[in-house]
Amino acid sequence: MIINPSSRVSLKTTSNPLLLEKAQWNLTGLFMHDAFILDFIRKIRDHVNVSPFKWVHGAPLSYIWNGGRVDPEFQITRKALDKILDAYQSLDTGCMLTFSNRFISKHDLDDPDCNYLLNRLNGAAPKKNGVIVASDVLADYIRTTYPNLHLMASIIKVTCEKGEGDLLYYKSLESAFDSYVLDVNDNVNYPLLENLDRSNVEILVNSSCVYHCPHKAEHYDLLVKMHDKKNGVTMDTVLEYQKKNCTAYPVGRQLGKTRNHCLTMTELHTLYDMGFRHFKLQGRYTTSLIGILHDICHYVFENEQIGPQVFHSFI
Numbered sequence: 001m002i003i004n005p006s007s008r009v010s011l012k013t014t015s016n017p018l019l020l021e022k023a024q025w026n027l028t029g030l031f032m033h034d035a036f037i038l039d040f041i042r043k044i045r046d047h048v049n050v051s052p053f054k055w056v057h058g059a060p061l062s063y064i065w066n067g068g069r070v071d072p073e074f075q076i077t078r079k080a081l082d083k084i085l086d087a088y089q090s091l092d093t094g095c096m097l098t099f100s101n102r103f104i105s106k107h108d109l110d111d112p113d114c115n116y117l118l119n120r121l122n123g124a125a126p127k128k129n130g131v132i133v134a135s136d137v138l139a140d141y142i143r144t145t146y147p148n149l150h151l152m153a154s155i156i157k158v159t160c161e162k163g164e165g166d167l168l169y170y171k172s173l174e175s176a177f178d179s180y181v182l183d184v185n186d187n188v189n190y191p192l193l194e195n196l197d198r199s200n201v202e203i204l205v206n207s208s209c210v211y212h213c214p215h216k217a218e219h220y221d222l223l224v225k226m227h228d229k230k231n232g233v234t235m236d237t238v239l240e241y242q243k244k245n246c247t248a249y250p251v252g253r254q255l256g257k258t259r260n261h262c263l264t265m266t267e268l269h270t271l272y273d274m275g276f277r278h279f280k281l282q283g284r285y286t287t288s289l290i291g292i293l294h295d296i297c298h299y300v301f302e303n304e305q306i307g308p309q310v311f312h313s314f315i
């Protein structure tokens with residue numbers, strides 16, 4: 001067989017290593033997978049020459065304002081917190097605290113640990129770091145006490161207040177917050193999306209719940225009940241509830257039967273072409289690093305060469 005020299009494979013990698021060149025990503029894992037994420041950000045900056053992560057989000061699992069995954073036994077010293085925040089700052093990556101417990105009351109606002117973190121992040125450049133909130137009481141407190149922080153309305157707020165499909169509701173968030181996360185049911189609601197200010201919207205691309213699941217609010221609310229041991233809610237009971245009520249959990253049940261909110265490449269490109277630039281990779285029920293790494297390589301990097309190369313470099 002004669003091989004035409006012009007058909008030989010180029011040994012150079014693709015010229016654009018990112019799937020969406022101007023996308024800014026908000027990555028899960030703060031206070032959970034920091035050693036890995038910091039090493040990852042550093043290496044892709046130095047070897048692939050890209051910095052796609054504007055934020056990394058999370059919160060110490062036991063902190064009362066935390067509205068993501070909860071573990072009341074979680075402990076971390078302030079010295080360790082400082083070291084983590086300094087490391088992200090040195091890489092010019094913003095920290096976004098998931099203080100999205102929507103049941104925060106005025107009595108909770110003087111929590112010393114949560115205030116320590118906010119005070120620490122508020123000392124950086126304006127809007128460099130931020131907070132994701134679902135409680136209006138907490139939002140008001142942060143606006144006045146920590147004005148340097150970027151204030152983002154949580155998907156928990158949007159979903160639990162039934163903002164889905166409601167243009168006026170989203171417009172109210174545009175004026176009250178620096179940004180907000182879209183209800184996942186609206187990720188493909190293009191007539192609505194056409195009317196939103198692109199600079200305010202963040203789109204969650206990898207939610208594993210299913211379209212129009214009636215239990216979305218409970219998914220969120222059950223997790224924060226774990227803060228108070230008197231509620232008798234543990235991660236096991238949360239997962240048991242999900243399994244009983246939501247067809248999406250455990251994720252293996254979806255296999256071959258239905259699709260979930262994880263965006264297809266066509267949907268993601270459509271959003272990007274519409275001008276949306278802010279995207280989020282969550283980890284609410286994805287605790288494994290390999291799952292997070294998979295989603296990064298799938299959504300953030302060019303899929304044919306760089307994504308697989310990055311994936312295999314870090315597993």
Ligand SMILES: [Zn+2]
Nearest residue numbers: 209213215246
């Ligand atoms: Zn569900």
